[in-house]
């Protein structure tokens with residue numbers, strides 16, 4: 001019987017979780033679930049959850065744990081026959097404990113990028129909100145400035161990429177999410193990748209996954 005591979009990617013806002021995740025999907029074919037993308041699509045659709053979450057997100061604060069646990073549990077329950085990669089969840093100890101009760105994770109990747117590098121990057125990020133596709137005016141520019149490569153629709157700057165929100169999100173990462181590394185280190189599934197450029201971190205992540213996914217039984 002094939003075993004599905006379950007992994008999460010941790011890292012500060014702007015550390016490149018979305019960038020590295022899209023390369024993992026491209027090369028290893030896992031299903032990608034980004035908590036931020038899920039929330040942003042609820043905000044666009046003006047669902048009850050989206051309306052509630054919007055104020056937290058714009059202020060660079062965390063959406064309450066009970067809301068997030070429910071949202072992610074419902075999404076994970078829909079993935080019955082594929083390996084998956086969770087990006088942006090869990091972000092607090094209660095979220096990690098809730099996930100751990102129901103899922104046995106195989107691997108946790110943690111991206112470590114200095115804060116000064118991150119602050120510079122986020123000023124230049126442009127996003128296609130409906131799909132979550134991300135661009136950067138220099139690192140990863142769209143083919144046509146301001147337009148999504150696939151749909152041609154407008155790109156926007158995320159409201160929480162304003163400098164005051166970025167600072168708040170970085171502080172929250174330090175206090176609430178970074179301590180999760182200890183939690184996963186104790187479980188023996190943490191792998192840390194440090195660097196200042198995604199193009200330099202990615203080959204190391206790729207090599208690690210190439211060496212470990214088959215051994216752990218993933219269908220790759």
Ligand code: G5P
Nearest residue numbers: 013014015016017018019035036063088125136139197198
């Ligand atoms: P998100 O959406 O999960 P964050 O804050 O965790 O947001 P974010 O901002 O999406 O993380 P990222 O995915 O780590 O960042 O980074 P990225 O988008 O790949 O890269 C950032 C930019 O840098 C892009 O423009 C990219 O092209 C560029 N880039 C990448 N690599 C390089 C490089 O090497 N060089 C250069 N020059 N550029 C590069 O969460 C958003 C909000 O939702 C709520 C919270 O309010 C949160 O703030 N939320 C939750 N709340 C509670 N619990 C949860 N579990 C929640 N999940 C989301």
Ligand code: MG
Nearest residue numbers: 017018034036
């Ligand atoms: Mg992201």
